[in-house]
Amino acid sequence: MEKIIxxxxLKPEILDPQGRAILGIFNRSGHAAIENVRQGKRFExxxxxxxxxxxxxxxxxxxxxVLSNPVIETYAIYTDEGETA
Amino acid sequence: MTTRVGIITFPGTLDDRDAATAVALGGAQAVPLWHKDTNLNGVDAVILPGGFSYGDYLRAGALASMSPIMQQVIKAADQGMPVLGICNGFQMLCETGLLPGALTRNKDLHFICRPELITITNNKTAWTNFFQPGAELLIPVKNGEGCYQVSPESLPEIEAKGLVVARYNNNPNGSMNDIAAITNEAGNVVGIMPHPEHAVDGLVGAGVDGLGFFWSIAGVTV
Structure with a gap:
């Protein structure tokens, strides 16, 4: 079965409170090198x-x-051979 | 003739009954509609009530915006029929493109449920013509994804065209420019994040400041 990913x-300028909360956990648990986290979605x-x-x-x-809202999100499409769009 | 206001129930809708009560208290007739319906049963206006349609899967309001009845709502709205989206209904209107922008997670990630003061900034819409500009209303806020965002390019355009219908006095969720409600250029479609239908009876709510929205639509001659 072929798969497309x-x-x-979220666009870089859109606030990502979930990513920020995860960053807070990382930093509080001593992972000082991690500077930023952004959370996204993956569809197979x-x-x-x-x-x-x-x-x-x-x-x-x-x-x-359907899968993205152009007002706030960007998308990327991959196949097994690599990024296509 | 009494204005007939359709109230659409989606799987996961919560506030359709409160919306029907509010419509009746405002002097109009509530007409129940179902997400699979393919016609609007001749109603004069439509309310998209709050809740978690389709479990908020994919994005809040995204799947509802693609349901059969919403295709009829989009057609009718384009022809000038008044549409009010409350909370999840506001999210649907943004997902259909009837209103600009999008609603994202609240700034602090909390689900916020409390009355908030808002100020009416546009009383020319089908749903706010009862109010004086600058009217302050106490209306319950009840959302997890109420942070209104638009692209930095379209925000000045929205402001210049006067599309902001109401602003929070104390912004609870990080919405750009304190925006609590917006309209389209024609003024027939309004999306509002706070719940006017929960502020129509002093016995069970934070007051009756929400009634003006329903008086506004009941007074619209069609």
């Missing part, structure tokens, strides 16, 4: 056909309109 992150989409450009376009459309 979509990662969604299983495909029942070989991955084609057309299919990637279809997934990109879904990543842009």
């Amino acid at each position: 979509v990662e969604v992150m 989409i299983s495909i029942n056909q070989p991955i084609t450009d057309e299919l990637l376009d279809e997934i990109e459309e879904l990543a842009a309109t």
